[in-house]
Amino acid sequence: MQLGVIGLGRMGRIVVDRTLDAGHDVVAFDLDEHAVADAADAGAEPAESVVDLAERLGDDKRIWLMVPAGDAVDAALDDLEPHLDGDDVVVDGGNSYFEDSVRRAESTDAAYLDCGTSGGPAGAAVGFSLMVGGPKWAYDELVPVFDAVATGPDGHDRMGPAGSGHYVKMVHNGVEYALMQTYGEGFELLANGRYDLDLESVARTWNNGAVIRSWLLELCEEAFREEGNDLGTVADRVEGGSTGTWTVQEALEQEVAVPLIYEALGERFDSRTEDPGKFSRRLANRLRYGFGRHDVPRTDDA
Numbered sequence: 598m599q600l601g602v603i604g605l606g607r608m609g610r611i612v613v614d615r616t617l618d619a620g621h622d623v624v625a626f627d628l629d630e631h632a633v634a635d636a637a638d639a640g641a642e643p644a645e646s647v648v649d650l651a652e653r654l655g656d657d658k659r660i661w662l663m664v665p666a667g668d669a670v671d672a673a674l675d676d677l678e679p680h681l682d683g684d685d686v687v688v689d690g691g692n693s694y695f696e697d698s699v700r701r702a703e704s705t706d707a708a709y710l711d712c713g714t715s716g717g718p719a720g721a722a723v724g725f726s727l728m729v730g731g732p733k734w735a736y737d738e739l740v741p742v743f744d745a746v747a748t749g750p751d752g753h754d755r756m757g758p759a760g761s762g763h764y765v766k767m768v769h770n771g772v773e774y775a776l777m778q779t780y781g782e783g784f785e786l787l788a789n790g791r792y793d794l795d796l797e798s799v800a801r802t803w804n805n806g807a808v809i810r811s812w813l814l815e816l817c818e819e820a821f822r823e824e825g826n827d828l829g830t831v832a833d834r835v836e837g838g839s840t841g842t843w844t845v846q847e848a849l850e851q852e853v854a855v856p857l858i859y860e861a862l863g864e865r866f867d868s869r870t871e872d873p874g875k876f877s878r879r880l881a882n883r884l885r886y887g888f889g890r891h892d893v894p895r896t897d898d899a
């Protein structure tokens with residue numbers, strides 16, 4: 598099969614390499630010409646623009662977008678659209694909002710597959726987990742590429758109609774936030790608890806047979822090994838948040854309780870406040886004086 602790949606960053610480049618390794622042909626484009634040159638060195642046919650990529654693919658185009666969610670996806674689709682027809686298939690492998698994917702599926706002439714991708718750059722060697730939404734014939738058509746990019750045949754499946762792939766990935770990310778939060782809380786207790794513990798050793802022991810073993814826990818083990826038991830200079834600030842926000846918004850709309858995901862998202866927002874004093878905690882501090890005449894710790898206390 599011949600696959601066009603647009604977006605050759607951390608994730609797109611892995612799509613290129615794994616597709617080439619499986620014996621397929623790849624035409625590659627990125628706004629960054631160095632990324633295109635690197636992909637060409639790896640065996641891809643370089644394209645000079647989105648339009649050039651479309652023209653190099655000929656009939657029955659198979660195209661994988663791996664660009665940042667939002668405007669970049671629409672920009673690439675706008676350029677592709679005059680070159681697409683109903684026999685073509687476009688895969689969006691990024692973290693797009695599922696309602697955007699439904700809109701794009703309805704407005705493009707091509708068959709559109711929204712593909713949630715999990716595994717991250719660190720998972721490149723084993724392949725990704727792919728959650729695909731869209732027409733069944735288009736999914737079936739792309740199976741050889743999905744087999745190559747995923748861990749194998751069990752690493753991908755069609756979730757349902759347009760939007761369902763990105764919907765499942767959105768919820769996956771909510772779960773990711775909550776798992777990160779609970780590992781963080783457990784290690785925070787261990788770090789401040791009764792025993793002087795080697796947290797890398799704890800994580801390694803848990804990763805070998807414990808109920809709570811997981812890849813995220815392996816990454817905790819790696820973090821303690823590389824940063825030290827106290828995480829060294831790693832700042833108390835967590836970026837990201839868009840996919841978790843969508844998850845919580847959807848849960849509210851569906852009237853489904855997701856308190857752990859909500860709390861984990863809130864912790865991220867909290868970590869980013871510029872004011873080191875959290876207003877709600879300061880008010881709770883003062884209220885304890887109000888009802889109990891308890892001492893009020895103050896910022897100018899010695």
Ligand SMILES: NC(=O)C1=CN([C@@H]2O[C@H](COP(=O)(O)OP(=O)(O)OC[C@H]3O[C@@H](n4cnc5c(N)ncnc54)[C@H](O)[C@@H]3O)[C@@H](O)[C@H]2O)C=CC1
Nearest residue numbers: 604605606607608609627628663664665666669691692717
């Ligand atoms: N990094 C991760 O762990 C994961 C990322 N994703 C999603 O995959 C997508 C890509 O992520 P990354 O590879 O990490 O981002 P990245 O920032 O490493 O790469 C994005 C690439 O897209 C290129 N690009 C941007 N607009 C373009 C356009 N209009 N035409 C052609 N190229 C364009 C950029 O030059 C860049 O090389 C995002 O939607 C991200 O949310 C999904 C799962 C995991």
Ligand SMILES: O=C(CO)[C@H](O)[C@H](O)COP(=O)(O)O
Nearest residue numbers: 692715836837838839840841
């Ligand atoms: O999808 C992913 C992992 O599964 C990406 O790493 C994503 O960026 C994570 O979300 P956030 O940036 O909000 O932490």
